[in-house]
Amino acid sequence: MPRILYCHCAYAQVVPPDTKEEVLRQLCDSGVAFDAVADLCEMAARKDPALKRYAEGDVKIAACYPRAVKWIFGGVGCKLNNETTEVLNMRTEQAEYIMDTLLTDDISPNLPDDNDARKPTEEELPTAN
Amino acid sequence: MSITEESTLRVLLYEGTGSTELESEDRFNTMSRLLESGYTVTRATGNGKVASHDRGSMLVLGQFADGQPPADQVEQPEASVRFQDISELDQDAIIETVEKTRDETGAAEHGAWKPWFPVIDYDRCTNCMQCLSFCLFNVYGVDDDNQIQAQHHDNCKTNCPACSRVCPEAAIMFPKYKTGPINGDKVTAEDMSGEKMKVDISALLGGDVYSALRNRSVQAQERFSKERDEKKALNERQKCMKKLAESATDIPKEVLMSLPSPDEIAKKADEAKARAEAALARQRELEG
Numbered sequence: 001m002p003r004i005l006y007c008h009c010a011y012a013q014v015v016p017p018d019t020k021e022e023v024l025r026q027l028c029d030s031g032v033a034f035d036a037v038a039d040l041c042e043m044a045a046r047k048d049p050a051l052k053r054y055a056e057g058d059v060k061i062a063a064c065y066p067r068a069v070k071w072i073f074g075g076v077g078c079k080l081n082n083e084t085t086e087v088l089n090m091r092t093e094q095a096e097y098i099m100d101t102l103l104t105d106d107i108s109p110n111l112p113d114d115n116d117a118r119k120p121t122e123e124e125l126p127t128a129n
Numbered sequence: 130m131s132i133t134e135e136s137t138l139r140v141l142l143y144e145g146t147g148s149t150e151l152e153s154e155d156r157f158n159t160m161s162r163l164l165e166s167g168y169t170v171t172r173a174t175g176n177g178k179v180a181s182h183d184r185g186s187m188l189v190l191g192q193f194a195d196g197q198p199p200a201d202q203v204e205q206p207e208a209s210v211r212f213q214d215i216s217e218l219d220q221d222a223i224i225e226t227v228e229k230t231r232d233e234t235g236a237a238e239h240g241a242w243k244p245w246f247p248v249i250d251y252d253r254c255t256n257c258m259q260c261l262s263f264c265l266f267n268v269y270g271v272d273d274d275n276q277i278q279a280q281h282h283d284n285c286k287t288n289c290p291a292c293s294r295v296c297p298e299a300a301i302m303f304p305k306y307k308t309g310p311i312n313g314d315k316v317t318a319e320d321m322s323g324e325k326m327k328v329d330i331s332a333l334l335g336g337d338v339y340s341a342l343r344n345r346s347v348q349a350q351e352r353f354s355k356e357r358d359e360k361k362a363l364n365e366r367q368k369c370m371k372k373l374a375e376s377a378t379d380i381p382k383e384v385l386m387s388l389p390s391p392d393e394i395a396k397k398a399d400e401a402k403a404r405a406e407a408a409l410a411r412q413r414e415l416e417g
Binding site: 014025037054 | 304
C-alpha cells in the first residue's frame with residue numbers, strides 16, 4: 001500500500017474545515033499508519049529536509065491542487081515522482097471521495113507533467129462546425 | 130536565526146506492538162491539536178508505511194506496556210528520540226509535554242509567520258526574470274545555474290499575489306490564494322489569452338507601475354520642493370496608494386501602505402531591474 005501524507009494547511013482557511021476534519025478523523029479511525037504535517041507550505045519555506053523523505057516512493061498526498069503540491073516540493077529540490085505520486089485535492093473534492101481513494105492499494109498518478117503545461121484542455125480546443 | 134536554519138520536532142503517535150491503542154476521540158483530538166500547533170505528526174501502527182526519520186528530534190507518544198515501545202519498533206538512526214507514556218495524561222498535559230520537549234530540543238516554534246510566498250511552476254517558467262525585476266522585497270533570486278527561485282520566503286508580503294500577475298506565463302502560484310490559477314489550479318487558455326492574470330497590474334496607474342511611480346515622484350519632487358510640506362507629501366503618497374488599492378483589489382491595503390516612498394520605490398525598482406539584467410546576461414553567457 002502506498003504511504004499516506006496528509007496536509008492540515010493549518011495557516012490558511014482555503015481548505016474547507018469540514019473536509020479536512022473529516023479526512024483526518026477517518027484516517028485516525030482507519031487503523032492505517034500515516035504521516036500528517038501542519039502545513040506543507042511552511043515546511044517548504046523552511047526547506048525542511050523531511051520533505052525529501054515524504055517525497056520518496058509510492059505516496060498519496062491529501063492536500064490541495066496537484067500543480068501546487070508538485071512545485072511546493074519541487075521548488076525546494078524534493079522532486080515528487082510523477083509515476084508514483086497521487087495528490088488528492090481537499091479544496092475541491094469531498095472527504096468521502098478522498099478517503100475512498102487514499103485507502104485503496106491502487107495508485108493513479110496525477111501530477112501534471114511539463115508536456116501538460118501549455119496543452120489546451122478538451123474544452124479549449126476548437127470544435128469543428 | 131533564519132527559518133531555514135531552525136530544526137523541527139517530529140511527533141510520533143505510536144500504537145503498534147507493545148502499546149495500547151488510544152480511544153478514537155482521544156487520537157483525533159491529539160492529532161488535531163498537534164497539527165493546529167504546527168507539528169508534524171506520524172501515526173505508527175502495525176499496518177502501513179510511514180516516512181523514515183534520519184535526523185532531528187523526535188518525540189514518541191504512546192500508551193506503552195513497559196514505559197516505551199519495544200526497541201526494534203522505532204527506527205532511530207542519528208535522531209534524538211524521546212519517549213513519553215501518555216497513559217495517564219489528558220489532552221492539555223500531552224500538548225504541554227510536546228511544547229516542553231520542543232523547547233528543550235531547541236526546535237522551531239510554529240505559527241509566528243503565515244507561510245505565504247511564491248511557488249514557481251518550472252514547467253511553465255521561462256526564466257524571463259520579470260518577477261525578479263518586479264518584486265521590491267527581494268523575495269526572488271537566482272541559483273548557481275542562474276535559474277530564478279524564491280529565496281527569501283519570509284520577505285514576501287502576506288496575502289499579496291502581485292508578482293503572479295506580472296508573470297507572462299502564469300507560472301507563479303500562491304497555494305493559499307483563493308482562486309485559480311494563482312492557487313495552483315490549471316491554467317486555462319482564457320487565463321493566458323485574456324491577460325486576466327496581468328490586468329490588475331497593467332491597469333495600475335495606467336501601465337508600467339514603476340514608471341508611473343517614478344513620474345509621480347518627479348512631479349511630487351517639483352511640487353514638494355516648492356511647498357516643503359511634509360503633510361502634503363504624505364497625502365500624495367496616500368492618494369497614490371489609494372489608486373493602487375482601487376486598481377488591484379486583492380493586494381492588501383497593509384502591503385500598499387507599507388510600500389516605500391516613490392523615491393525609494395524607484396531606487397529599489399532600479400536595483401531589482403539591474404539584478405534581473407545581470408542574471409539574464411549571465412544566462413546568455415552560459416548559453417554561449
